[in-house]
Amino acid sequence: MRQISTSLVKEAVERMCIGANVYLPEDMQEGIRAMRRKEDGAIAQTILDQIILNYEEAGREGVPICQDTGMACIFLEIGQEVHFTGDYLYDAIQEGVRCAYTKGYLRKSVEADPVRRGNTGDNTPAMIHTDIVPGDKVKITVAPKGFGSENMSALAMLKPSAGLAGVKDFILQTVEAAGPNPCPPIVVGVGIGGNFDQVALLAKKALLRPVDSRNEDPFYADLEDEMLEKINDLGIGPQGFGGRTTAVGVNIETLPTHIAGMPCAVNISCHVTRHETEVI
Amino acid sequence: MERHIDLPLTEEIAETLRMGDTVYLSGVVYTARDAAHERMTEQLAQGIPIPFDTKDATIYYVGPSPARPGSVIGSAGPTTAGRMDKWAPQMIALGARGMIGKGARSKEVIDAMRRYHGVYFGAIGGAGALLSKCIVKSELIAYEDLGPEAIRKLTVREFPVTVLIDCEGRNLYEEGRRDYLKSRRQG
Numbered sequence: 001m002r003q004i005s006t007s008l009v010k011e012a013v014e015r016m017c018i019g020a021n022v023y024l025p026e027d028m029q030e031g032i033r034a035m036r037r038k039e040d041g042a043i044a045q046t047i048l049d050q051i052i053l054n055y056e057e058a059g060r061e062g063v064p065i066c067q068d069t070g071m072a073c074i075f076l077e078i079g080q081e082v083h084f085t086g087d088y089l090y091d092a093i094q095e096g097v098r099c100a101y102t103k104g105y106l107r108k109s110v111e112a113d114p115v116r117r118g119n120t121g122d123n124t125p126a127m128i129h130t131d132i133v134p135g136d137k138v139k140i141t142v143a144p145k146g147f148g149s150e151n152m153s154a155l156a157m158l159k160p161s162a163g164l165a166g167v168k169d170f171i172l173q174t175v176e177a178a179g180p181n182p183c184p185p186i187v188v189g190v191g192i193g194g195n196f197d198q199v200a201l202l203a204k205k206a207l208l209r210p211v212d213s214r215n216e217d218p219f220y221a222d223l224e225d226e227m228l229e230k231i232n233d234l235g236i237g238p239q240g241f242g243g244r245t246t247a248v249g250v251n252i253e254t255l256p257t258h259i260a261g262m263p264c265a266v267n268i269s270c271h272v273t274r275h276e277t278e279v280i
Numbered sequence: 281m282e283r284h285i286d287l288p289l290t291e292e293i294a295e296t297l298r299m300g301d302t303v304y305l306s307g308v309v310y311t312a313r314d315a316a317h318e319r320m321t322e323q324l325a326q327g328i329p330i331p332f333d334t335k336d337a338t339i340y341y342v343g344p345s346p347a348r349p350g351s352v353i354g355s356a357g358p359t360t361a362g363r364m365d366k367w368a369p370q371m372i373a374l375g376a377r378g379m380i381g382k383g384a385r386s387k388e389v390i391d392a393m394r395r396y397h398g399v400y401f402g403a404i405g406g407a408g409a410l411l412s413k414c415i416v417k418s419e420l421i422a423y424e425d426l427g428p429e430a431i432r433k434l435t436v437r438e439f440p441v442t443v444l445i446d447c448e449g450r451n452l453y454e455e456g457r458r459d460y461l462k463s464r465r466q467g
Contacts, residue, residue, distance in 0.1 A: 034438065040464070040467065041460045041463075042462070043300075043456060049406050050410065051405055051406065051407060053405065053407075053410055054404070054406070054407040054408070054409050054410040057409045057410050057413075058355070058409035061409065063345075063346055063348070063351075063354060063355055063409050063412070064345050064354065064355040064408065064409065065355070065406070065408070065409055066355060066357055066406045066407075066408045066409075066441075067342065067343060067344050067345045067354060067355040067356050067357050067408040067428075068343075068359070068408075069345055073309075105345060105346045105347070105348045106345055106346075106429060107343060107344070107345040107346065107354070107355075107428050108427055109343070109428065117315065119427040119428070119429075119454075121427065139437075148359065148360045148382075148383075150404060151360065161406060168435075178383055179287060179383070179453065180382065180383050180384060180453050181360050181362065181382070181383035181384060183382065183405035183406040233353055235457045235460050235461040235464070236457060237456070237457065239382065239402065239404060239405060240383070240384075240453050240456075240457070241402075241442070241453070241456040241457075241458035242457040242459060242460030242461070242462055244460075266417075270405070270406050271406050272406045
């Protein structure tokens with residue numbers, strides 16, 4: 001049994017909330033630069049240049065890349081040999097988020113009640129997902145998620161008869177319906193399988209994978225490539241002004257599912273797709 | 281076409297702006313998002329006036345991140361304008377002529393823009409760090425309790441936008457994409 005103080009978790013969460021909002025991950029930076037090199041639309045080239053200047057400016061000045069510093073999504077992989085000491089783990093995480101968003105001059109974008117509204121003033125609560133894994137380490141990923149793109153995400157309880165074609169259609173329809181709203185170029189996280197609740201989480205987890213990574217299963221890796229090409233044939237382009245660069249990447253994750261269903265979730269993320277990971 | 285325009289946005293100037301123009305705005309804009317629009321509408325119904333002069337005003341759909349010490353404002357890029365479609369026709373009828381945001385607009389908003397000669401400008405979504413450099417003054421003027429959704433009077437200098445929908449209803453989202461796909465087929 002390994003003892004880990006939750007104060008270490010709090011500090012890591014605080015550090016990563018600020019870091020993720022200021023520094024765009026290298027895989028996204030390179031993804032955008034690579035798309036800029038291939039872009040053949042004149043307006044699109046100008047927009048991509050501005051997007052590159054923006055993340056460079058943010059990193060240099062230590063200011064948020066985007067004013068929507070998101071809801072803090074926290075993913076934990078806790079080794080089953082770990083014993084936490086100190087404050088309750090989830091309280092420590094919320095405290096890390098609270099400190100980061102206050103000290104880091106990040107926007108407080110969380111409402112206490114979905115219908116009656118009212119800003120909580122410190123960007124808590126964060127959305128926390130926990131997996132128990134073998135070992136004695138704790139892996140923490142912080143992914144601030146803006147809602148311009150979250151609002152354009154969708155879930156379909158497809159039926160088995162819809163087949164692969166149904167999955168492809170649903171992905172394309174979701175990107176088409178999103179149009180300019182989610183701040184393209186986007187990253188498309190796709191979950192297929194599981195059930196109603198797990199498929200949405202799967203789509204979000206797909207967004208945590210590096211944008212240049214491929215599914216380990218060649219069947220789904222090919223589907224990722226095909227969907228990226230089809231999405232970039234839509235012509236929506238950066239900011240929706242027309243162009244090749246609509247998506248930087250498509251990441252697909254799957255789970256076994258029920259004989260009667262084929263759930264599919266598409267979680268769209270903007271060109272400021274942010275996440276940081278630390279292992280304690 | 282590239283234009284440099286001083287705000288407020290008069291009808292005469294608005295009528296000369298065309299879809300796709302690159303425009304650098306200087307002068308005063310007012311920030312308002314969902315919660316501020318909702319409250320302005322509620323208060324109007326109670327006879328309480330809107331907290332700024334709407335005539336020829338430009339409304340920037342933005343909720344900035346907080347200013348660091350020594351800065352005017354934090355990151356300040358546009359939010360999705362479509363969420364304000366419910367209230368925008370009323371704001372346009374009250375004289376507000378310019379809107380800065382990103383994303384698609386409803387038919388009702390475009391109809392109001394044609395009728396009252398309004399302009400919908402797009403700033404680059406997700407480029408809040410760059411855009412904030414064009415904001416030289418920020419003053420909170422109403423609804424402080426709404427936090428990032430409070431109404432701020434911003435003074436901007438050479439703030440870069442693109443005309444997304446002009447007062448004739450021409451729409452860059454439709455024509456830009458169509459033109460790109462056409463050029464690609466021909467290319």
